[in-house]
Amino acid sequence: MTKIEAERPPTIVSSVVTQARQISFWAENAAPIGLVALVIVFSILSPSFLTLGNIRAMLVAAAILVVLAIAQAFVITTGGIDLSISATMTVGAIGFGMSWQAGYGFVLSAVIAILSASLIGLVNGLLIAKGKVTDFIATLGTLSVATGLALIVSNGKPIAVSSPELLVLTSGSLGIFGYPIILAAIIGIAAWFVMFRTRFGLHVQAVGGNEESAIANGISATKVRMAVYLIAATLAGIAALLLVARVGAAEPAINTQYLLNSIAAVVLGGVSLTGGKAKIVGPIIGALLLTALTNGLTLLGVSQFYQPLAVGLVVVLAALLTRFQKK
Amino acid sequence: MTNADFILTADNITKSFGGVHALKGASIGMRRGEITALIGDNGAGKSTLVRCLSGIHRPDTGTITLDGEDVTFETPNLARQHGIETVHQNLALVEELAVWQNFFLGRELTKGAGPFRTLDRKKMKSTANDLLNNLSVNAPAVTSKVRRLSGGQRQAVAIARAAGWGSKIVIMDEPTAALGVQETARVENVINTLRDSGVAVLLISHNFEQVMRLSDHIWVMRAGLAVAERRSSETSGDELVALITGAKAA
Ligand SMILES: Nc1ncnc2c1ncn2[C@@H]1O[C@H](COP(=O)(O)OP(=O)(O)OP(=O)(O)O)[C@@H](O)[C@H]1O
Ligand SMILES: [Mg+2]
Numbered sequence: 001m002t003k004i005e006a007e008r009p010p011t012i013v014s015s016v017v018t019q020a021r022q023i024s025f026w027a028e029n030a031a032p033i034g035l036v037a038l039v040i041v042f043s044i045l046s047p048s049f050l051t052l053g054n055i056r057a058m059l060v061a062a063a064i065l066v067v068l069a070i071a072q073a074f075v076i077t078t079g080g081i082d083l084s085i086s087a088t089m090t091v092g093a094i095g096f097g098m099s100w101q102a103g104y105g106f107v108l109s110a111v112i113a114i115l116s117a118s119l120i121g122l123v124n125g126l127l128i129a130k131g132k133v134t135d136f137i138a139t140l141g142t143l144s145v146a147t148g149l150a151l152i153v154s155n156g157k158p159i160a161v162s163s164p165e166l167l168v169l170t171s172g173s174l175g176i177f178g179y180p181i182i183l184a185a186i187i188g189i190a191a192w193f194v195m196f197r198t199r200f201g202l203h204v205q206a207v208g209g210n211e212e213s214a215i216a217n218g219i220s221a222t223k224v225r226m227a228v229y230l231i232a233a234t235l236a237g238i239a240a241l242l243l244v245a246r247v248g249a250a251e252p253a254i255n256t257q258y259l260l261n262s263i264a265a266v267v268l269g270g271v272s273l274t275g276g277k278a279k280i281v282g283p284i285i286g287a288l289l290l291t292a293l294t295n296g297l298t299l300l301g302v303s304q305f306y307q308p309l310a311v312g313l314v315v316v317l318a319a320l321l322t323r324f325q326k327k
Numbered sequence: 328m329t330n331a332d333f334i335l336t337a338d339n340i341t342k343s344f345g346g347v348h349a350l351k352g353a354s355i356g357m358r359r360g361e362i363t364a365l366i367g368d369n370g371a372g373k374s375t376l377v378r379c380l381s382g383i384h385r386p387d388t389g390t391i392t393l394d395g396e397d398v399t400f401e402t403p404n405l406a407r408q409h410g411i412e413t414v415h416q417n418l419a420l421v422e423e424l425a426v427w428q429n430f431f432l433g434r435e436l437t438k439g440a441g442p443f444r445t446l447d448r449k450k451m452k453s454t455a456n457d458l459l460n461n462l463s464v465n466a467p468a469v470t471s472k473v474r475r476l477s478g479g480q481r482q483a484v485a486i487a488r489a490a491g492w493g494s495k496i497v498i499m500d501e502p503t504a505a506l507g508v509q510e511t512a513r514v515e516n517v518i519n520t521l522r523d524s525g526v527a528v529l530l531i532s533h534n535f536e537q538v539m540r541l542s543d544h545i546w547v548m549r550a551g552l553a554v555a556e557r558r559s560s561e562t563s564g565d566e567l568v569a570l571i572t573g574a575k576a577a
Contacts, residue, residue, distance in 0.1 A: 197445045199435045202424075206432060209423035216383055216419035218404030218433035276423035 027324035031268045031285040042296035056176045062291035063180035064242045069265035069283040070191045071235035074228045078208040079275025080135040086259035087146035088233045092117035092240025094150045097159030097250025106165040114237035120146050121233020129225035150252040158251040166245035180242050192280040208275030264315040334359045334527045340389035349375040351551035362528045364538040367548030373531045374416050377500050381413040382406035410495035418485040422474040430455035458491035479510040498529040535564040
């Protein structure tokens with residue numbers, strides 16, 4: 001090394017360029033690198049971390065967040081944000097619980113869950129795309145409204161659900177892959193396909209990249225925005241089924257952690273909040289990373305109180321790193 | 328102006344934004360096979376008129392006639408379907424997307440049927456590549472993001488995009504504004520080639536020499552009105568300056 005350096009002393013410019021290249025490499029791949037690093041650290045610290053049983057449990061636990069992160073990714077690609085996503089999931093869960101309690105059976109209850117969730121998305125879309133309300137304010141409002149509705153309708157009490165279909169959903173698996181993560185993976189593949197192989201996906205990216213230019217080229221930004229909030233809410237409805245299956249009940253809880261983590265996963269995945277840069281795999285890996293982080297800390301016996309702290313640190317780090325992404 | 332020589336006329340177009348009256352009844356006409364220039368000071372309303380012609384703005388009042396048919400475009404797509412292509416002053420490119428994606432933005436080629444229609448990426452890339460190279464502008468790779476292109480290359484992409492559709496009318500809002508000498512010459516070639524192939528071109532420019540060099544007919548705008556028109560062969564740079572500033576009445 002020193003010999004080469006003596007022969008060809010690197011100029012300041014070239015060494016800065018190599019460094020920048022390295023930083024941008026880390027920034028572009030923050031989520032996969034972080035995931036691998038976490039897996040290595042936790043598997044050294046805890047022998048049970050990399051057991052098949054724990055991997056299976058982690059993947060099942062990650063499914064809900066993966067679905068929500070994909071949902072959030074569509075909205076964030078347009079430069080928007082959906083703060084109501086977890087409350088929408090709660091509405092879906094309560095929708096399922098109430099329908100199940102009323103004896104509608106699994107399929108109809110599931111349909112009602114997804115429809116009631118997408119209703120929140122419709123309201124978001126109308127407010128933001130047609131009403132031109134700032135996304136942040138509109139979805140903050142529907143966050144509160146949706147939470148309130150869930151509380152009112154359920155009378156603030158969890159609804160126990162003992163659906164055999166949901167039991168199969170939580171406990172069934174192919175190898176180490178439980179049905180929830182398989183469902184999430186199917187949604188991920190479909191989302192990737194829609195985002196990168198269809199006109200609609202291209203229009204989502206165009207509206208997020210430069211709305212005025214998109215409109216000048218004949219794209220309806222209104223329709224695209226309506227659509228992404230609808231897609232996000234529908235996915236939140238599907239996530240609601242996974243949630244009810246996991247908990248065994250439909251709870252009128254706020255689920256704030258899911259909201260924050262869905263945004264965090266997208267940021268970890270290298271998607272900029274300003275929109276225009278679409279990624280699907282990144283947010284999925286971000287969701288896996290956050291789940292592995294929580295799981296590992298729990299295995300190590302770290303108090304639950306420290307988990308939000310750890311998640312927060314990881315996200316802030318990732319956000320700092322994105323500054324070094326290639327433009 | 329219902330003369331059959333005119334491929335496009337705009338009559339008494341008004342357009343206000345809140346209290347700003349950008350157009351106060353502007354009327355212009357474009358003849359077949361000609362390069363028509365539109366000149367005027369900053370804020371005269373040139374780009375607003377362009378945006379009315381290309382379907383981005385709906386005029387408050389006034390009519391637009393294309394080939395003798397009364398048209399007022401509700402959307403940019405409708406204008407394009409009627410054969411009007413526009414290079415906007417801001418270029419209307421999406422920086423995060425690749426050149427080929429920008430090329431087909433809003434009218435992407437697809438394959439397959441129904442809900443399973445997917446983007447025909449291969450065909451779009453090769454077509455975009457051909458069109459860019461056909462116009463012999465300094466062509467960037469069609470897979471590079473517009474963000475990575477130089478100002479001149481961006482303008483080249485926007486111009487090739489507008490010129491490549493075999494349309495009837497191409498509107499160019501200051502297409503050489505940020506270009507160097509060589510790139511400007513290339514774009515002027517493109518404009519002449521378009522005219523020679525029968526396309527009517529509307530050229531907005533602040534460069535009088537360019538206007539005199541390229542155009543057949545000149546419209547002068549001042550404060551939201553088209554105040555004068557001249558055949559390019561019968562006017563001079565000095566007269567145009569006087570018309571723009573209002574020192575000389577039409
Ligand atoms: N979307 C808009 N909202 C409000 N005002 C606008 C809008 N578009 C144009 N204007 C106003 O209309 C007037 C005409 O603007 P326009 O862009 O048409 O001028 P221009 O002749 O193209 O000028 P330039 O040579 O600088 O490009 C200006 O006063 C401008 O501020
Ligand atoms: Mg202008």
